[in-house]
Amino acid sequence: MTKRKVSLVVSNGIVVTVDKNRRVISKGSIAVDGPKIVAVDKAERVETDYLGEEVIDASGAIVCPGLIDTHVHLAQALLRGCGEEVDALTWLREKIWPLQGHFTKRDGRASAALCILEMITSGTTSFLEVLLHQRYGFDDIADVVRSSGIKGVLSKSVMDRPSFSNVSSLPEGMIEEKAETLHATVAHLNKWRRQGEGRVMVWFGPRPVGNCTPDTYREIATLAKEHATGVTIHHAEVKEQVDFCKKEYGMLPTEFMEKVGLVGRNVVYGHCIFVTKPEIGIMHRTGTNCSDVPSSNMKLAMGVAPVSEMLRAGVNVGIGCNAGPNSNTYDMFREMARACLLQRVVTKNPMAVSNSQALEMATINGAKALGLEEQIGSIEVGKRADFILVDCTKPHMQPLVDPIAALVHSASGADVDTTIVDGRVLMKRRRLSTMKAEAIIADARRSLEDVLGRAGVTDTKLL
Helix, strand or coil: CCCEEEEEEEEEEEEECCCCCCCEEEEEEEEEECCEEEEEEEHHHHHHHEEEEEEEECCCEEEEECEEEEEECHHHHHHCCCCCCCCHHHHHHHHHHHHHCCCCHHHHHHHHHHHHHHHHHCCEEEEEEEEECHHHCHHHHHHHHHHHCCEEEEEEEECCCCEECCCEECCHHHCCCHHHHHHHHHHHHHHHCCCHHHCEEEEEEECCCCCCCHHHHHHHHHHHHHCCCCEEEEECCCHHHHHHHHHHHCCCHHHHHHHHCCCCCCEEEEECCCCCHHHHHHHHHHCCEEEECHHHHHHCCCCCCCHHHHHHHCCCEEECCECHHHHCCCCHHHHHHHHHHHHHHHHCCCCCCCHHHHHHHHCHHHHHHCCCCCCCCCCCCCCECCEEEEECCCHHHCCCCCHHHHHHHHCCHHHEEEEEECCEEEEECCEECCCCHHHHHHHHHHHHHHHHHHHCCCCCCCC
């Protein structure tokens, strides 16, 4: 029997598919032809039928779907460690916004490159960026996504008022005009939707309640439908937002969002810490997605989103790392563990979120949030070949009995050996093929020094 030649075979790994049957295949192999998976099965069956131009031995590794980060601030990777031990609104008002208000396009590109470098090396293959200010250089950032090989949704920020809730205002350097932001988003949509083999996607990223009028939210909802794209927004993140919404509009935040049309399968709410049971019902009924952001919520003492309640109600919940200065890493393995364990603590139920659910949140649920569940999020024939190899030979991964528990509770991003997107090997045996780590890190350090200097910050220095 003649073997079918394919571009890549990954052989002899423990394949955690996250497919419809949640198969875990010991000594499994995956055949990839171009960007798609053509076979997933026991190694002897795949390797009887397929001959790879490239073969990667996955012995001693778990092969799982690439992780999908559904709440990322690319521009804040540059600010890692710059906003420690303060509350959320002080963190924004006095630490982060003033620095971001002094970014140039060069700084925006440097931060995005650093963030994407970290994501690829820690197993994230797709992400949703939630608030890109025009000053960061949207096109340059999109070009980093294109050239790196990762899949990225870039959400252009939209606003028409400088107030954030009823307690704070954006600094001058962060203020944008409504017409300009809407025009820019549509222009970016038209420019990038056919570039990077479809890996660069553009969404609307309206700022939260207080930064946009109801009419602006309605206009965004209409434009998103017209352009068949998505919307993401920070939602019920701080109590001040809830209080403002009640006082200004006489309703809860999710009730308000439904009234202005920002609900549905193409909408992702970030945080959702203060959503109530009736609001969870609205999210389920409308198919609206949530991105849980556990590390950020913990570090800034913001609270815990009712994730287990949302999952029980049938709401699709993904996971996000948020940003360098409030999560400190873009490691989705850490977020999986914290998303799982936080729910068990607050509910006092060891099964509030199971290990399998935590992995689903970081993979197939994330794909669904991006509207890409037919393409990514699981290892299945016909889907895009987006998957990672996680080294299981290290002491903290052994003895290996339960691969899903190992992924959620034992592994870290540093254990990722190989990262593949659309069948293209972006990292193999920890060696990158599309990005130059030393140059990117050096560039990020130079940019942060420049930003600190322009902002007149003297109490923060690089070491």
